[in-house]
Amino acid sequence: MSKSNEQINDSPGKERRLGGKLRAKLFRRRAGLSPVRITSENIDEHRQSILARGRRLKYPVQYSKKRLLVVTVILVIVAATGFGLWLQNALYRQQQTSNFYYNVTKVLPLNVASVDGHPVRYQDYLRRLRADIYYYINRERRSFNSKEGGKELAYLKRKDLQVTEKAAYVKWLAGQSGVSVSDSEVDAKIKSMREADRATKDDLTDTLQSFYGWTLDDYRATIKDQMLSQKLSYLIDQxxxxxxxxxxxxxxxxxxxxxxxxxxxxxxxxxxxxxxxxxxxxxxxxxxxxxxxxxxxxxxxxxxxxxxxxxxxxxxxxxxxxxxxxxxxxxxxxxxTKLDQDFAKLRQRGVIKEYINVPSDSSFTGKEN
Known part of the structure; x- marks a missing residue:
């Protein structure tokens, strides 16, 4: 081996350059290409040749992006379906009432029933039921784990579900009749009630939390439902x-x-x-x-x-x-009495559809509503 060859083999930089040149020559030979001198006459042809070779590298990348998008969409659909099935089991079969599920119903427009085709929101039902459960557990020291406690809980569910169904019917009928309750009216009503009880806003907030587990927004929603029902009753009961x-x-x-x-x-x-x-x-x-x-x-x-x-x-x-x-x-x-009578007629007609299993009124004969 000559001295010059030994110097080349001992130099990694020169070896890489030499290898690169050899690979380039081999590529051109296999592709049927020969060194071309670029002039003003063949520059367009040379540019098109380079772009054509680049497209062969571009298309696989496009294919990968499309495949990634399809896989992502499939995963989202699977996750959403799984979450929906899990939520359906928790709310409509097990009838969970925890804070988590209550917050979920505030975000998602889930229905617990329908009245003549008009939705009854699960959120409104849980707002009432959770208040009753909280009161009986924390103020009355009752347990719903016993047989009698289970009956009491079933009674509360039936009562609160019917109240919520009627409130949903009132909202729909009020909209048809042009009846509404503004936020300022609700504020004035709450203020007058506080003044009658000689209570401050903090007193009211503390009472709502300690007795019913409610926030002020929960209370406002309940008062608004009551005021809307009253307005509508006085309008239609001639x-x-x-x-x-x-x-x-x-x-x-x-x-x-x-x-x-x-x-x-x-x-x-x-x-x-x-x-x-x-x-x-x-x-x-x-x-x-x-x-x-x-x-x-x-x-x-x-x-x-x-x-x-x-x-x-x-x-x-x-x-x-x-x-x-x-x-x-x-x-x-x-x-x-007209509003109650009209609502009772809807139940008799069978147009109230409930999506959870709650015992009927006949199961609670002798209990007060």
Whole structure:
């Protein structure tokens, strides 16, 4: 071996350069290419040749991107399907009520039932049911793990599901009737209730959390549902409006107030004793006491509205007497029933579809609603 060859073999840089040149020559020989001198006359032909060779490297990359996209879409579909099946089992079979699932129903528009084709949101159902469960466990110290506890839980589920179904029906019917409740109306209502209870906003927040596990937003949603139902009831129940107007005309014509109360009131108390006595130091969540105590003995209020025990009424009050501690008064009360009757007809028609298994009303005969 010559000295020059030994120097080449001992030099890694020269070896790489030499190997590169040899590989380039071998490539051109196999491809049928020969060294071409680039001139102004053949530069376009040379450029097209280079681009053609580059395309052969480009297409495999495009194919890989397309394949990656297909695989990604498949994985997303599989993951979404798996999550959906898992969620369906947790909510619709096991009927989980934990914070996690409640938050899921806030994000996803899941339905627990439908009323004449209109959705009943799972979120609204869990808001009510979780409050009842929280109250009975933390305030009443009850357990739902026993046989009797299981029956109690089933009763709460049926009650809250029916309330939620009716609320969904009210929302739909209110939209059709042009009835709505604004956020400012809700704020004013909550403020008046706080003032009646002499409570601050912090007091209300603490009470909601300790009694029902609710946030203020949960409470606002519940109050808004109640106010919307009341507005709609007073709009559509013309029979109740005619009845209270008739009672007002009789009173104004000189008919004894107590006799009108006995003949026309829908509450049980009027039939036994029309005189009612209330302490002025007690709570007044409806504002009735505050309104009536402003009267002088013998005066009446005119037609007013009130919600008692989840039922809406028209009423006319008459102050009999009062002192610093208490007052005695009489009431003519007319209950609004059309909304409840219309909703009951929907259930009779079989247009309320429920997506969870909850015992029917007949399973709880003897329990209060």
């Amino acid at each position: 029979q109740a409006k005619s009845k209270i107007d008739k009672a007002k005309r009789l009173i104004e014509s000189g008919v004894d107030f107590a006799q009108v109360a006995k003949d026309m009131s829908d509450d049980d108390a009027a039939g036994a004793n029309v005189n009612r006595t209330v302490s002025l130091a007690g709570q007044d969540p409806t504002g009735m006491v505050k309104l009536i105590r402003r009267l002088e003995p013998g005066q009446t209020t005119g037609v007013q509205k009130v919600c008692l025990d989840s039922s809406d009424y028209y009423y006319i009050a008459k102050l009999i007497n009062k002192n610093k501690k208490e007052m005695t008064y009489q009431l003519v009360m007319v209950k609004l």
